[in-house]
Amino acid sequence: EVRLVQAGGDSVESGGSLRLSCAVSGYIDTMTGMGGVRQGAGTEREAVAMIDGDGSTTYADSVKGRFTISQDNDKKTLYLQMNSLKPEDTAMYYCVADRECTVILGHWRIADNSIWAQGTQVTVSS
DSSP states (O other), rough: OOEEEEEEOOEETTTOOOOEEEEEOOOOOTTOEEEEEEEEEOOOOOOEEEEEETSSEEEETTTTTTTEEEEEEEEEEEEEEOOOOGGGOOOOEEEEESSSSSTTTEEEEEETTTOOOOEEEEEEEE
């Protein structure tokens, strides 16, 4: 059974940085993509960033140039480096494993059968 365990959520001031991490336990296909999804209070779910099995990355327009997604060499840990944080980045952030890695017009479409971590809160104050 695959489990994803997140760490790194916190409260920061606008302009600050945070790094979220996501540890993978259990077997996961090396071609499975990993990504970050967020949902703020009263907002729709947003696919923030994804790295596919080949290492290609996709970012939501709202975070391009500020967030960087990466993995360690054995693909057992995912990182989401978030810089220049804004109050609108405040949300619950989820680590997601997605075998399909579907990208449409530059946007990651999260598969229905994706695996989700427990989520971690990020709060950015102005």
